[in-house]
Amino acid sequence: MARYELVKRSVALITLTNPPVNALSSAVRHAIAKSMEHALNDPKVKAVVICGENGRFCGGADIREFAGPLRGPPLVPLLDAIEAGEKPVVAAIEGVALGGGFELALVCHYRIVHFKARLGLPEVTLGILPAAGGTQRLPRLIGIPAALELITTGRHISAQEALKLGIVDQVTEQNACELAVEFALRAVAKPLSSRRVSMLTTPCPPDLDALLEAVTMQVKRKARGVMAPLACIQAVRAAATMPYSKGIKRESELMATLFNSGQARALQYCFFAQRTAGKWTLPSGAQWNNSKPREIRSAAIIGLGTMGRGIVVSLARVGISVIAVESEKKLLETGKQMVIGMLERDAKRRGVSASLNLLKFTLSLQDLKDVDLVIEAVFEDMALKKRVFQELSKVCRPATLLCTNTSGLDVDALAGVTDRPHLVVGMHFFSPAHVMKLLEVVCGPRSSSETIATAMSLGKRMGKVSVAVGNCPGFVGNRMLKPYLDQATFLLEEGATPEQIDKALEDFGFAMGVFRMSDLAGLDVGWRVRKESGLIGPDVDPKNPPRRRQGRRYCPIPDMVCEQGRFGQKTGRGWYMYDKPGGTNAKPDPLIQNLLEMYRSRYGIQPRNISDQEIIERCLFALANEGFRILEDGIAARPEDIDVIYLFGYGFPRHGGGPMFYASMVGLERVLERLEHYHQAHPDVPHLEPSPLLKKLVACGSPPVQKWREHIKTMHSHL
Numbered sequence: 001m002a003r004y005e006l007v008k009r010s011v012a013l014i015t016l017t018n019p020p021v022n023a024l025s026s027a028v029r030h031a032i033a034k035s036m037e038h039a040l041n042d043p044k045v046k047a048v049v050i051c052g053e054n055g056r057f058c059g060g061a062d063i064r065e066f067a068g069p070l071r072g073p074p075l076v077p078l079l080d081a082i083e084a085g086e087k088p089v090v091a092a093i094e095g096v097a098l099g100g101g102f103e104l105a106l107v108c109h110y111r112i113v114h115f116k117a118r119l120g121l122p123e124v125t126l127g128i129l130p131a132a133g134g135t136q137r138l139p140r141l142i143g144i145p146a147a148l149e150l151i152t153t154g155r156h157i158s159a160q161e162a163l164k165l166g167i168v169d170q171v172t173e174q175n176a177c178e179l180a181v182e183f184a185l186r187a188v189a190k191p192l193s194s195r196r197v198s199m200l201t202t203p204c205p206p207d208l209d210a211l212l213e214a215v216t217m218q219v220k221r222k223a224r225g226v227m228a229p230l231a232c233i234q235a236v237r238a239a240a241t242m243p244y245s246k247g248i249k250r251e252s253e254l255m256a257t258l259f260n261s262g263q264a265r266a267l268q269y270c271f272f273a274q275r276t277a278g279k280w281t282l283p284s285g286a287q288w289n290n291s292k293p294r295e296i297r298s299a300a301i302i303g304l305g306t307m308g309r310g311i312v313v314s315l316a317r318v319g320i321s322v323i324a325v326e327s328e329k330k331l332l333e334t335g336k337q338m339v340i341g342m343l344e345r346d347a348k349r350r351g352v353s354a355s356l357n358l359l360k361f362t363l364s365l366q367d368l369k370d371v372d373l374v375i376e377a378v379f380e381d382m383a384l385k386k387r388v389f390q391e392l393s394k395v396c397r398p399a400t401l402l403c404t405n406t407s408g409l410d411v412d413a414l415a416g417v418t419d420r421p422h423l424v425v426g427m428h429f430f431s432p433a434h435v436m437k438l439l440e441v442v443c444g445p446r447s448s449s450e451t452i453a454t455a456m457s458l459g460k461r462m463g464k465v466s467v468a469v470g471n472c473p474g475f476v477g478n479r480m481l482k483p484y485l486d487q488a489t490f491l492l493e494e495g496a497t498p499e500q501i502d503k504a505l506e507d508f509g510f511a512m513g514v515f516r517m518s519d520l521a522g523l524d525v526g527w528r529v530r531k532e533s534g535l536i537g538p539d540v541d542p543k544n545p546p547r548r549r550q551g552r553r554y555c556p557i558p559d560m561v562c563e564q565g566r567f568g569q570k571t572g573r574g575w576y577m578y579d580k581p582g583g584t585n586a587k588p589d590p591l592i593q594n595l596l597e598m599y600r601s602r603y604g605i606q607p608r609n610i611s612d613q614e615i616i617e618r619c620l621f622a623l624a625n626e627g628f629r630i631l632e633d634g635i636a637a638r639p640e641d642i643d644v645i646y647l648f649g650y651g652f653p654r655h656g657g658g659p660m661f662y663a664s665m666v667g668l669e670r671v672l673e674r675l676e677h678y679h680q681a682h683p684d685v686p687h688l689e690p691s692p693l694l695k696k697l698v699a700c701g702s703p704p705v706q707k708w709r710e711h712i713k714t715m716h717s718h719l
């Protein structure tokens, strides 16, 4: 867990050895304590260097240990003892120094950093605070404003920024450990008192209260309802107003308020869920660690609409040559200008040069014959997509992978019109595709494991969080969206307003309420899907009661909104009104209010007061209920996958963990009871009927999310 060596006859070199990130598990803390004691007591040792094995200093406390009882030496006294020792200690930082790892570096008397290393205190992203003295030492070292920013955001910084801020003593391109040993030898004769950060006086700005107030407001605006950043601010205040001995106690008290909170559990769950999602597995036994992806050097995108443009940018900026295809000259030229602009802005922001030389724009599919992979991003129309896939089959070399960016159409039906169904897979990007991190990789029944591995690995290369899902209408994300949207519109019928529903969801923590999100996405998309699926239009049986379709409750209000040409932000009107087409400032629209009143009086609906609790329960429990069905159907392999999709694609608050984790946190029994209650009140809404899996899990004593898989005995996995 830590290796101890004597080097250069007088330097104790302590190497943390806990792969993959040298996390400070109880065993590592124990080994550090023992090694330090040895070093401080050995008269041969004049100085100490601490480094990490495999080019990684330390990824912080072992997050997996947070769930169990605390064992091993506590971190604060261990770190205090290192700082207080009479022999100079130098941290040799390579790779990462994060969280407790950074706090370990802060108690060392000197810090030598490799130029590629990243440092930071990301505890806030895990729902806790840097409680190993980080909130007390960092402000003393770099001042309140800079420390506040780093601690409340959890941002990682580069070695260069750390040097500029005064956190580290030297940045090197050489081996940081070797340099640190030389540095330590030179430090032997020097006094240590000024190097003990906890002994420094915190440089305090004259307007401390105003500063803290401004940061508090900013944090509340950005992360509504999230506890950890507010606790961080209070801890930093203690660093400014108290001696270290008292400040460290305050830090510990504040940590105690967070450590076992639901938010901390949810955020830590998200950390692991995100990593679990990359570990896809198929019933055939093919999985992430036994399926080799193909190397993708060139790709083609068909269609330069909003999605296509974002996909081109995502590919080109990671060095893949892209041929972009449009059907008309004017569309091609517009698309080209927009892609170039996006890439130039992106490159400027990242301080690199735009990879425009990788792009080619064409009107001819014939130009695609040699590419490694094609992503079709044409209009959401099955007949059109089939024509494109047939054509691609003819022009592309037999080994080219054919992918579709459909947001819900049958990937296998597209595979069926090609000469290579095993090389067809869905790559469902989210808009704007160069910004949104989620990628649903839709595995058709005939997609080969190599094809899936390639799509997953390409997603990772583009910086996406890729989740493998099965093929069904809407896949995972959009399939679950339907009951969520339905509940929101039923609540409108019953007396709520779009503003009220959005506010309840945004107070819950969603980045955007359901109606603001729909306005952003465009209301015409769903309208077209409803027409195509026979819910509206000439196919509807005239004898059908007006608020029922296909034997269940149906709310026609969204169709009425679209009939007025209100398609959302792009038309300047939707569920809200905007200053102009494309505007983003949503204001309540009296015309929508009138429409709702007329609608209710036409159907004799007596509006009632609807509580925020009912809004949250009906929308979110219906969402999770569909998630349970998706697990039963084998469309998602694990609840973690569903949660990751909702966190990265649909703005579900991270501190809620995602719909499935949220359901488990509320208590499955409670979710079941509320769904039964609402289904009784609305028997014509099948989505409110509790799913068999939910009932089964409750009957099994509501196991934690990580154990649900053991209870899913699906015979027909679609993955």
Ligand SMILES: CCCCCCC/C=C/C(=O)SCCNC(=O)CCNC(=O)[C@H](O)C(C)(C)COP(=O)(O)OP(=O)(O)OC[C@H]1O[C@@H](n2cnc3c(N)ncnc32)[C@H](O)[C@@H]1OP(=O)(O)O
Residues within 6 Å of the ligand: 020, 021, 023, 059, 060, 061, 062, 063, 064, 065, 066, 070, 075, 096, 098, 099, 100, 101, 122, 123, 126, 129, 130, 131, 132, 272, 275, 276
């Ligand atoms: C017990 C009470 C103590 C109170 C002390 C309070 C003060 C200290 C608190 C902390 O230190 S909290 C932890 C702060 N550190 C972090 O948040 C860092 C988290 N890790 C990362 O950001 C990344 O993993 C990385 C270090 C930047 C490396 O990224 P990379 O992409 O290279 O690898 P990953 O796939 O992310 O991770 C590999 C592997 O390692 C697991 N892991 C990473 N960090 C930790 C950790 N701190 N604890 C436990 N496990 C960790 C990660 O889950 C991966 O494993 P698998 O999930 O794939 O099995």
